[in-house]
Amino acid sequence: MMNKLKTLVVAIASAFFVFGGMTVVSQSAHADTPRYDMIDVSNHNGAMSADEFRYMRDNYGVKAVTTKISEGTTFSDWTAAGNIKAAIDAGLYVNGYSYIHATTVAGAIAEADYAASVAQQAGLPVGAVLAVDVENADQMAMGRAMQPVVQAFMNEVQRVGGYRSTTYTMGSHLEVSVDGDPSWIASYPYTPTSEQSWYSTEHAWQWTSKATFASSLGVFDVSQLYDDFFTAGQDASNNVTPPVEDDNTTDTVSLNGVYVIDSWKIYGSGWYARNDDMSIPVADYNNDIPVQSVTLTDRYGNALSNQVAQGNNGAMEYFTLNDNYKVLNRVGSSIQIEMNGESVWLKVAYVK
Incomplete structure (x- = not known):
């Protein structure tokens, strides 16, 4: 991390898992950053409005919004329905993701059934992406053995909800993603630039979790898209040069x-x-x-x-x-x- 205020040495017997390479403080937009093709949001961003999404679309070239739908078999994100409607009203493609805890095929199917049901109630359109978010340490420790669990989730949301799916995970643990299936990968360079294009063989690269927008409070995850998977088959190219945001928050x-x-x-x-x-x-x-x-x-x-x-x-x-x-x-x-x-x-x- 940058700007460490204190250093606390922590003894740990097990191996560290590297999430997203290096993380960074909030990203100010400039012409040399990777593209702002897609943002993902959840209850941590609060209820988003269509005007906020339009600002991101018009000033940054954002084309898609992926909102958290569920976690496990009991948690549904209260902002999902509103985020989906607001993104559609702003003319953006909408998708969802579910944070899973399962480490077995049976568990993945149960979580997929719940995620598909919540997604339908929230208004996620048939044919949209409902990604499976895999980042728990016990899942990472399974390595390739996690692939059948991931595949079971993807198959089930397709079967019961008509949703396409892919894996969201960290760059250090690509092996949990199903072989031959492009994924959505999080990996945060110390200084992100437009020349990097990390994980360009995948569907998308989440290059920061600290982006800020003048239209909105808080920080956002931003991804660069490499194909049309998250935009329902439509071109995801982006030629918008975003403005430099001036963050004057003093609260x-x-x-x-x-x-x-x-x-x-x-x-x-x-x-x-x-x-x-x-x-x-x-x-x-x-x-x-x-x-x-x-x-x-x-x-x-x-x-x-x-x-x-x-x-x-x-x-x-x-x-x-x-x-x-x-x-x-x-x-x-x-x-x-x-x-x-x-x-x-x-x-x-x-x-x-």
Whole structure:
């Protein structure tokens, strides 16, 4: 990560998984970035409007929107229906994705049935893409053995919903994607440029998770498309030169308490702290606190001389967050702030 505020050494017995190569702070648009062909959105971006999507279309050449539909067999994204309608009203192609937890064929089929049902209720058109999002550490550890699970999900959403499908995963673990099936790959270069065109044999390359737009609050995932898979067979070429965004946001908050680390999470190559009271569902890298922002303390808030995390070994751990954090978005009882160059959603009741 760039702009690390603190360095916390974390002992880990298992191997790290590299998610997306290197991550970066929020990307300001300029003529030399990869193309802004597609954005993906979820509840972390809040309810999007047609005007926001039109701005992205007209100023950046965005052609497609892929919205989160579901996770597992119980979570449906409350913004999906509105995002789909808004994107269609803005003249953009719409698609969806489901974050799966399954590691078995039977589990994948159950999650696919749920995803297809939620997608239909949200208004995702027949023939749109309903991608399978594979990024959990246990799935990555399966390697090629994950391919039948992925294939089962894709087959099932086609069978029950009429949706096309592909795999979304990280560049370091292409082997979980079905052999011979182009995928949607996340990999974030330190300095993204128009000449890179990483993973050009795939359907799409997600080259940043930190793009900003003057029309909208927060940060967005952006992908460059290499074919017409996400645009329903229509040309995905993009000759728009985006404007430079001037981010003048001055809204900041602080978190001055002493908090318990209920669990440590690993997403890709990064460690994250989770406090079950402060963090919002669902547990993922958008809702947990990057380790670089954490100061380990005793129960009274005094910083420990040893800043090595215990890693879920049963010991009670405490931490503080003593900086001022930039506000990216406010939605209901949740707030999106920037911590260590990353977007983090927390319960608004815990910030000042």
